[in-house]
Amino acid sequence: MAEPRISSIDGKLAEEFAAPSHVEEVKDKMAAFAEHHAAAGRRVVLITSGGTKVPLESRTVRFLDNFSSGRRGACSAEYFMDSGYAVIFLHRHRSLYPYTRMFSTINMLDALQFRGEDGASGEVVVNQQVLPNIVKALKRYHEVKDGRLLLPIEFNTLSEYLHLLKAAAQALSTIGSKAMFYLAAAVSDFYIPASEMPEHKIQSSNGPLQLSMNMVPKILSPLVKDWAPQAFVISFKLETDAAILLDKARRALDTYRHQAVVANVLDSRRGYVVVVTPETQSELILTEEDVKNEVEIEERIVSNLTSAHEKFITQQVG
């Protein structure tokens, strides 16, 4: 397979994807965050999370999207912080968020009640039968906030994602191998270039819709080679067809020359993943016992990768 030409990807990014206006400001913030934590002896992980929105019209009513609640990214962020990392959380607007993800399946008003019999106190308290883990989550949330361990950055569209990821890679390049990229977001493979996009809502009275979408440039290539060449980089591969999964994971490693691929199948992604590196292939599996004990597979993934990152750093130094 021919290697993608880096310069052309970078050029395409500038030409066909509108950069968000705050990208330089965010980049400075990420660089300061990374330097601060690296100076304090912490490693820093950039987590991407959630799906990307691909507009079909420039005043957008319709868009293409990727299935992703952002659960894996949000959940992994918590385990990385538990392992001593500082986390830049580059996530889709309204996707799941560390610690607050526990509220995602309930109606918050069902978890609140007036304090005292008649509510005369005017105080509203959490019903801990509905939210049994709230005390633990709130404490940990405060610790993370006090320690400034989490820097949240939002994206919505594919364009925003691509530009912010580039900015993050450049911001983290200063801390070299202490940086990990954990690219869990579900990024669209297809887009409509701004120059080919209609301004207004596509009219259904014009008949059936023919869409022709270009391929999104493979940003992993300049990220690994150009923007953050010393970093420890993990990509994710999600397929619905288990038969092609590992082959695709190996091919990605051959093409981009990064450190690992976390490979998973849509239906079993919460209980089974394979961490593929150039030399190894580790199956991580939750047993029935694990599920009963509410173990999350992200704890295993993060444990596997933080060990590998540790080794990687030692080898770079040595």
Added chain:
Amino acid sequence: MAEPRISSIDGKLAEEFAAPSHVEEVKDKMAAFAEHHAAAGRRVVLITSGGTKVPLESRTVRFLDNFSSGRRGACSAEYFMDSGYAVIFLHRHRSLYPYTRMFSTINMLDALQFRGEDGASGEVVVNQQVLPNIVKALKRYHEVKDGRLLLPIEFNTLSEYLHLLKAAAQALSTIGSKAMFYLAAAVSDFYIPASEMPEHKIQSSNGPLQLSMNMVPKILSPLVKDWAPQAFVISFKLETDAAILLDKARRALDTYRHQAVVANVLDSRRGYVVVVTPETQSELILTEEDVKNEVEIEERIVSNLTSAHEKFITQQVG
């Protein structure tokens, strides 16, 4: 304009859109809800809210979506209940919800704190400086719950939406003109029939994506003529181009012969709408003063339509 043939729409629905397995159960629930409230002298409104998901693969990774937070529907539901209506809230999974919509812009953990200085009480309370309206919202939420005024039904895909709306129309037909349909959901105009959909994730290695999408049958037609012919039916028209808006609204009324179209433009939708009926055209506008006083335009829309519904019922009876 030739009228769509009803029988063909109904047939298409059965053939090309998979019905959710619980549709009959939901229909019975909606019929019981409507009859109970009509017997108690209440009118019933079916509100649809949020965007529809149109899968591109049968094991769905990618989908087409419509811009909609569900704010208009969730907000309108509250005003309808304040006006004495019982509400069936047919909404997209995770779109905004009546009363809880106030939490949508904040991180819930930022609104919670331990009670007492050191948190030794183990109680978690709401910080009412962060959520100043929580007491009012929680009281109203409890009233609505105690009065069983709100029946929430979720959809995710376009297919689920279409089948559940049909079921709702049939369920509400028994209460005749006391039923209002307030069709605020942003429904896709295009879809890929199940027979033409690939099973697995579309591979980007196959090159650029060509999509050919069929037009979604106009369900408003059988709804008005066949399923709920006595009901008071409101559709919504959202455009990005103000120049074509009113013309499209009038054409919809001519075609489907329902009672009103709420017409709005994407950029100004929170401060300006036009309620178009066969005989009238009412502009509803929020002034700067209104905005300062946190008046929501949905209050005006609901007030306009409940009056019109009242007249409509009187005319039917007379």
